[in-house]
Amino acid sequence: MTSRQQPKTLWLGRWGFILAATGSAVGLGNIWKFPYMTGEYGGGAFVLVYLACILAVGVPIMMVEIAFGRRGRGSPIDAIRRVAQESGRGRGWSLLGWMAMLCGFLILSFYVVVAGWAFSYLWKTVSGGLAGSSVDDMAAIFAANNANPWVLGFWSTLVTVATMFIVGTGVQKGIERSVSWMMPGMVVMLAIMIGYAVFSGGFGQGVAFLFSFDLGSLSSEGLLAALGHAFFTLSLASGAILTYGAYLPDHSSIARTTFTVAIADTLVALMAGLAIFPVIFANGMDPAAGPGLLFMSLPLAFQAMPMGMLFAAIFFLMLSMAALTSAISMIEATVAWLNESRGISRVTASWSAGLVLWTLSTLAMLSFNVGAEWTLAGMHVFDWLDYLTSRFMMPLGGLGMALMAGFVIRNAIFRSELGLSPGSYSAWLFMVRYVSPLGIVLIFIDSLGLVSLDLGRQWPWLLALLALFTLGGEWLTPRFGRQRIVQGRS
Template structure:
C-alpha cells in the first residue's frame, strides 16, 4: 500500500501554491500551545484516563503515568514537533525533506503519509462518537434525564445507536464543523477556533468540578483518583499507563508534525512540549474530579468505560439539582474537546495536498466528504450492519477500525518517528532545533533511540495479543 501511495502522490503536480505551507505560522506561542493541547485533549481524556486511574491504583497509577510521559510521550512529542519545524512542510514533505538533507532513505516519507491516512481513518469513527455527545445536549437540556433509572438511561443510549438517520445527522454536523475550521487555514481557522474553544473548555471544566464539589461525594471521588494503591499496579496497569502516555499526546498520527511545521523559530520545543503534557494531564484529572463525585453520590459503578459517559453519568445528572443544565454543559464540553482533536486529525492530510498546489478549501471539503463516507460504516455497525462480522470475528466494523488504527498503525507510526529522529538525524541538527544543553540533549536522544520505541513496541505487542485472545 505504502509504495503505491508514494508513487501516486509523486505523480501529482508539483507545488504551485502561491503561499507555501511552511510560510504559514502560528501568531503566538499561546496559539500553538492551545492547538496542541486541543489536539491532545479529546473524548478519551474525558472518560478514559480518569477511569484508568481509578481502576489501576489511583495515585500510584498517576505516578507511573507521569514517569511514562517523561520517558515515552514527551520524547516522541518533541521529535514530531522538531520534524515539523525543521522540515517546514506537511508530515510527508517534512520527512522527505529531512531524509534528503541527511542522506537517509527517501522511503521515510511513507511514515508521514501513513500517519496522515491513519488520522483520516481515526476521524471517520471519532466523528461518529462525537455525534453521540452532541445528541445528548438537547436530551439533557430539555430535562429528559430527570429522575431516570439506569435501565432508562441505557434505553436512551441504545435508541441513539439504533437510529442511523439521527446518527448520520450528528455525524454530518460534526464533520461539517471540522471541515469549515480546517478550510480557513491556520490563522483564520484553526488558530481562531482553538484560542476560543480551549479557554471555553477550561471554564466548563472548572464549572463542572465546582458543581461536583457542591452536589457530589467529592472526597470519595478524589480518593478514587488519587489514593495510591500499589497492589493494583500489575504489568497490565503499567502497560496501560505507557500506552496512554503515548496516545494522549496525539503522537504517531502526523498531527504534531503538521502543527510543528507552523511553529516559528525562537519558540522552545522542549518547554512547549512540557507545557502541553502538563495541561493535557491537568484536564484529564479535572475531568475525573467532575465525573466521579457525581457517580459516587448516587452509588453508581465508576468502572463503566464508555458507558460511564453515556449511560452512568446521565443517571447522576438526572438525580441532582440543576442536572439538566450541567448535564448539557458536560456534553457541550465533550463536543468542544472532540472538535479541537478532530481538526488536528484532518490537518495533516490536508497539509499534504495543499503543499502540492491544491486549494485548501477544496482539499478540506473533499477529504472531509471521504472521511464522512467512511464514517457511515461505523454508523451502520450499530444498527443495519450490526450483524456484519469480518472473518467470523465478534468485532463489528467499528471495532475493527479502532483496532487497526489505535492498536496497530498509531504505535507503529510512533516507533518509526522515534527511530527516524534518533538514528537518521545527526545530533548537531537536533541541537539546532532543541534548546537543551549537551548532556540533556544526549539523554533525550537516548530515550528516543531506545526507551521510547521499545516501550511503545511492548504496548503494541500487548494490544495485538489481547486482540488475538
C-alpha cells in the first residue's frame, strides 16, 4: 500500500474546509447550548475553563481526526483501516470508524428534531404565532408545537430533505458552496444581533456576565460541563471532522487549520452570548433559564423590545442555518462510505441514507406526542439516542482515537501529516497520549453518574492519575508502539 491514498475529491481551497468544519462545529450547541450552560454555571468562570478545555482536549483530538482523514482519504471506516494497515496493524481498528460513523448518524436522527424547532420558530415569528405575555405562555406554545406530530414531523422532515439535497449535490457544489454563504451569513446576522443588543439596555450586564472571571463561582459540576462541552462542540468522534479531513489538500497545514476552526467556533459561541444575554438582562429575566432560554425566555424578551420581532426573525433564521450546517456534516460520513466503499452514486447514497434517517428521526419525533408512552427503562427513543451517543459513543470514540494516535500508529505518519516542529510535535503527542485521554475519562465517568467527582477536592488524585497515565504510556510505548517502526508499511 502506498504511503498516501490518492484523493477522489478535494475542497476547492483551505477555506472550504475551514468553513465546512466550522459549520459542523457551529451548530445548536454554540447558539443554544453554550449560552444556557454559561448561565447555569457562573458566566465568565465557565467561559474561561471552557476555553482552556478547548485547547487541552478539543484541539489535539481534532488534529488527530483531520490527520486520519487526510492520510486515509476516505470515510471514517476506510481512512482508519488504511492508516492502521500502513502501520502494520489489522483491519479491526476500523471498528473505531464504524462507531464514529454510527454515532454521527444517531446524533443526527434526533438532532433534526431539535433543528425542526428552530425552523418552526422562524415560521412562527414571521407569521405572528409567537404571541405571549409570560414565560408560561411561551412554554405552552412550545409544548403545543411538540404535541402535534404533523407539525413537528413536517419541520423535521424539511430539515432532512434540505440536508440530503445539499449532500447529494456533492462536496464542492453542494457542501462547500452552501457553507460558503451560510457561515458568513450567520456571522453577519450575529453581528447585527450584537449591534441590537448594544442598545437594549443590558449590554454592560451581558459583557460583565460573560467576561468576569470569578473562579469561586464555578462548581465541580460546572468544570466537568465545560470539559464535556468543549469536546462535543467541535463535532469530535462523530465522523464529521474525520470525513471532512479526507478532502483537505496536502499542502494545507492541519495545525493552522485546526486552530482556525477552534477559534472561529469559540468566537461564534461568545458572539451568541453577547447577542443573547443583554436582551435577557434588559428584560429582567434569568440567564440561567436552562434549555428554555432560546425557545421561551428569548422570544418573550424580543416581544417587549422595539423592532423585536424583526430581530427575532433574524435570530431564528441564524439558528436554522446553524442547525443545517451541522446536519450536513453528520450525514456526510455515511454518504461517503456508501459512495466509496459500496459503489453507490452520491445521489442514491444520500437519499437512501436520508430515508433511514427520516424513519429513525420520526420515531424520535413521536417521543414528544403519540409515542410518549413508548419507553424503555423510563426513556423515550429521543432520550435513548441522546444517552447512547453523548454518554458512551462519543467519549469512547474520542478516547480510542487519542490512544490509537498516541500508541498504535507510527510516529512518522503523524509527523508527516501534521508538519510540526520537533518541540511542537512532542507537546502535541504528550497531550494526545495523556492529557486529552484523562479529560475524556473524566467526562465518561461523570456522564455515567457512577462516581461523584468533586474536582475542587480531588485534584491531587487527578494529578496522580495523570502521572500514572504518563508512566504507563512510557512503559507501553517501546513494547507496543516503537516496534511498528521496524515493521514498516503494509
